[in-house]
Each structure stands twice: as structure tokens, then as C-alpha cells.
Amino acid sequence: xxxxxxxxxxxxxxxxxxxxxxxxxxxxxxxxxxxxxxxxxxxxxxxxxxxxxxxxxxxxxxxxxxxxxxxxxxxxxxxxxxxxxxxxxxxxxxxxxxxxxxxxxxxxxxxxxxxxxxxxxxxxxxxxxxxxxxxxxxxxxxxxxxxxxxxxxxxxxxxxxxxxxxxxxxxxxxxxxxxxxxxxxxxxxxxxxxxxxxxxxxxxxxxxxxx
Numbered sequence: 001x002x003x004x005x006x007x008x009x010x011x012x013x014x015x016x017x018x019x020x021x022x023x024x025x026x027x028x029x030x031x032x033x034x035x036x037x038x039x040x041x042x043x044x045x046x047x048x049x050x051x052x053x054x055x056x057x058x059x060x061x062x063x064x065x066x067x068x069x070x071x072x073x074x075x076x077x078x079x080x081x082x083x084x085x086x087x088x089x090x091x092x093x094x095x096x097x098x099x100x101x102x103x104x105x106x107x108x109x110x111x112x113x114x115x116x117x118x119x120x121x122x123x124x125x126x127x128x129x130x131x132x133x134x135x136x137x138x139x140x141x142x143x144x145x146x147x148x149x150x151x152x153x154x155x156x157x158x159x160x161x162x163x164x165x166x167x168x169x170x171x172x173x174x175x176x177x178x179x180x181x182x183x184x185x186x187x188x189x190x191x192x193x194x195x196x197x198x199x200x201x202x203x204x205x206x207x208x209x210x211x
Contacts (some may be wrong), residue, residue, distance in 0.1 A: 023199075023200065023201050024199075024200045025196055025198065025199050025200070026196070026197045026198035026199075026200075027194045027195060027196055027197060028194070028195035028196075028197050029195070030192040030193065030194050030195075031075050031077065031192060031193040031194075031195070032070075032074075032075055032078055032094070032189040032191075032192055033075075033077060033078060033079065033189075033190075033191050033192055033193050034078070034079050034080075034081045034189070034190045034191050035074075035078055035079070035080060035081070035187050035188060035189045035190065036080065036081055036082060036083040036084070036187070036188050036190065037080070037083075037170055037185075037186070037187055038060040038061055038062060038083050038185075038186050038188060039059075039060055039110075039170060039172045039183075039184060039185045039186065040055075040056040040057060040058065040059030040060030040061075040172070040183075040184050041055075041056050041059060041108075041172055041173075041174040041181065041182065041183050041184070042054065042055025042056035042057075042058065042059060042174075042181070042182050042184075043055065043174065043176035043177065043178040043180060043181040043182070044178055044179065044180050044181075045178045045179045045180070046179070046180075047180060048101050048180045048182060051180055052101065052176065052178075052180040052181050052182040053099065053101070053182045053184070055182070056099075056182040056183065056184040057184065060184055060186060061083060062093055062095075062186065062188060064087070064089045064090065064091075065087070065090075065091055065092065065093035065188075066090060066091070066092050066093065067092075067093050067094075067095055067097065067186075068092055068093070068094045068095070069094075069095065069096070069097055070094055070095060070096045070189075071096075072096060072129065072130040072131060072132065072153075073127065073128070073129070073130065074114060074116075074127055074128025074129070074130055074187075075127055075128075076117075076124075076125045076126050076127040076128075077193065078128065081190065083188070084190060093188050093189075094188070094189050095186045095187060095188040095189065096112065096130055096132070096186065096187040097132070097184065097185070097186045097187075098110040098111055098112050098132035098133060098134050098184070098185045098186075099134055099182060099183070099184045100134035100135060100136075100182065100183045100184075101180065101181065101182050102136065102174070102175070102176060102180075102181045102182075103176070103179065103180060103181075104176055104177065104178060104179050104180070104181075105175065105176070106136065106175065106176075106181075107136050107137075107138070107173060107174070107175050108134075108136070108173065108174050108175075108176070108181050108182060108183045109133065109134070109135060109136065109137050109138070109139060109142045109171065109172070109173040109183055110132075110133065110134045110171070110172055110173075110183040110184055110185045111132070111133040111134075111139075111142045111143065111146055111169065111170060111171035111172070111185055112130060112131070112132050112133075112146075112169070112170050112185045112186075112187060113130070113131050113133075113143075113146035113147065113149070113150050113167065113168070113169045113170075114128050114129070114130050114167065114168050114187070115128065115129050115150050115154065115164045115165070115166065115167040115168075116128045116164070116165060116166040116167075117129065117154075117158055117162040117163070117164060118162060118163045118164075118165060119161065119162060120161060120162060120163055126162055129150060129153045129154060129158070129164070130187070131146050131149035131150050131153065132146075132185075133145050133146050133149070133171075134183075138173070139171045139173050142171050142173075143169055143171060146169060146171075147169075150164070150167070170185050171185065172184065172185055
């Protein structure tokens with residue numbers, strides 16, 4: 001390995017006054033690893049967000065999280081686990097969610113469908129496709145709608161190289177007796193893989209090929 005330095009001072013690492021840190025890493029986009037399913041319904045005479053929605057989160061066991069919503073893609077490495085029972089109040093929970101609201105006497109139905117893509121040649125799991133439903137449908141109607149949505153995603157870009165299997169559907173529905181009602185289904189992610197692209201010590205970069 002050949003290195004070049006502007007001066008002996010730089011070689012000795014005394015130019016750290018220009019460096020805000022001694023050690024750093026550059027990481028790629030983090031990849032969700034473990035996930036869990038949960039769901040809940042709630043109703044309130046007061047309001048939706050601080051009422052029926054919060055109570056649906058409470059039944060789902062995730063009311064003490066700050067929830068950030070994902071779109072509809074699952075990494076191939078993702079693994080389903082049991083819902084955690086220990087967590088920090090106010091922690092961030094990143095999740096794929098389906099939420100439906102309704103007024104008294106009306107139906108709110110929420111559902112999520114997941115299907116996994118497997119390479120037709122190697123049978124390796126490539127990743128997952130997710131679709132959400134939120135609206136007034138009966139549960140069987142919502143299931144049918146989710147199936148059609150998943151089929152549409154699969155046939156537009158994945159059908160040629162991948163098989164779609166291991167399909168799971170989760171649906172909740174409520175007709176509130178109070179003024180407002182909410183149905184919720186969620187996939188919550190608990191941890192992540194951080195790909196390390198670059199490591200730097202004292203301002204000098206060490207790439208993976210050099211270590």
C-alpha cells in the first residue's frame with residue numbers, strides 16, 4: 001500500500017485541528033431486518049386522532065411509540081418476530097400501516113397483504129411486496145381488493161423473474177357505536193442492518209479492500 005502526505009505534521013496526525021472527529025464511518029441506506037404484525041380498533045365520542053385512533057394504537061400495543069410510515073416494500077432479509085413487550089416510551093417505530101376511520105354506524109376496515117418474491121432460477125427470496133387497504137368494505141371484500149392490488153404489483157415488473165408466494169393477509173374492521181371509530185393494521189420494524197461503505201481514521205480513509 002502506498003500513501004501520500006503533505007507534511008510530516010500530517011503524517012504524525014497533528015492536523016486533527018481541521019478534523020472534527022478521530023474516527024468516522026460512511027454507511028449506506030439502512031435495511032429493516034426484524035418486524036412484527038399488530039392491529040387494533042378504537043372508538044370515541046370526542047374525536048379521531050386523539051380519540052379512536054389513539055385507542056386503536058393502544059389495542060395494538062404501540063400507542064407509546066412515535067410512528068413513522070413506510071411505503072410498501074419488504075427487504076428479502078426481513079424476518080417476522082413476536083411483538084416486543086419491552087420498549088422505551090416515546091421511541092420511534094417505523095411501520096407500514098393501514099388505517100381507516102368512520103363515523104357512528106359506518107364501517108371502517110383496514111388491511112395489509114404481504115407476498116414474497118422468490119427467484120425462479122435460484123429459489124432465493126428476493127424481497128416482499130406489500131399492499132394496504134383502508135375504506136368501508138366488508139372484510140372479505142377488502143381481502144379481494146388487496147389480492148388484486150398485490151397481483152397488479154407483481155405483474156408489473158416482477159412476474160418474469162420471480163414467483164410470488166407465502167402470502168399473508170391481516171384485516172380489522174369496526175362499526176363504531178360511538179361518534180368515531182378507527183381500524184388499524186401495522187407491520188412494525190424493530191431493528192436494522194447498516195451497510196458500512198467506508199471507514200475513516202484521523203481523516204485517512206480505509207476502504208474495505210484495503211483492510
